Amino acid sequence: MVTVYGDSVSGNCYKIQLLAALLAIPMKWVEVNILNGDTQTPEFLEKNPFGKIPILETSTGDIISESNAILHYLADQHNITGKDPLTKAKVLQWQFFEQYSHEPYIAVARFINLYLGLPADRLEEYQQKQEGGNRALASMDLALTTSPYLVGDELTLADVSLYAYTHVADQGGFDLNRYPAILAWINRIESLPNYQPMQCGTESKS
Incomplete structure (x- = not known):
């Protein structure tokens, strides 16, 4: 059995929990509190x-x-990684999109609001994240108008990677009602057998 160290409120960590639940992969979870400095202890840094x-x-x-590397390690024996080279490349394409065009906006805005309580000295940064985040969501919404999942008709790691922060994007100030295809996709994922919701932090913080 593998052991995963993570913060259940973090989208990057929740990806691992969700995939393990969907594929019934046994896993020991060790909760880590980043605000308490748990990731900076000598034991963790080792x-x-x-x-x-x-x-x-x-x-x-x-x-x-790295969350997406962990996903690939866990899912290596499952079709969720992509059945052929082209599908695998498209999965990776979306995962790179998630790390470079999605997370830097949506996850950071959520962190400033949910973790830090939207302090005055981070308000400008929070507001600046909105344009990029909505651009990423619009790209996803457009793609999801042509297929039920991001890479065709079946769930892949692309969906797991992007679902994590997208389904709680409202916690970063993003209105998901603007993106009906994303909302339908979220409902589709949440209807899957063995779906596991994020354990905490799923209520918006005002």
Whole structure:
């Protein structure tokens, strides 16, 4: 059994929980509080010198960091990674999109609001994230008008990666009612067998 260290409120960490639930992958979860400095302790830094979560520790003590890399490790024996080279490339395309065009806006805005309580000295940064976040959501919404999932007719890691922060984007100030195809996609994922909701932090913080 693998051990995963993460924060259940974090979208990047929730990806791992969701995938493990959907594929019935056994996993030991160790909760880590980043605001309390848990990722900066000598014990944690020995596992990951970058001081970031999530990290996965194998039964042999090997460490894997970066959420999307962990997803691929866990799903390597499942079709969810893509059945052919083209599908796999499209899955990776969306995962790179998530890391570079989606998360820097939606996840950061959510962090400023949900974790930090929207302090005055971060308000301008929070507002600046709205344009980029809505641009990312619009791109997803357009893609989802042509297929039920981001890469065709079946769930892939692309959906798991992007669902995590998208379904709680309202916590970063984004109005998902503007994106009906995304809302339908969210409902589709939440109707899957073994779906596991985010354990905490799912209520918007005003």
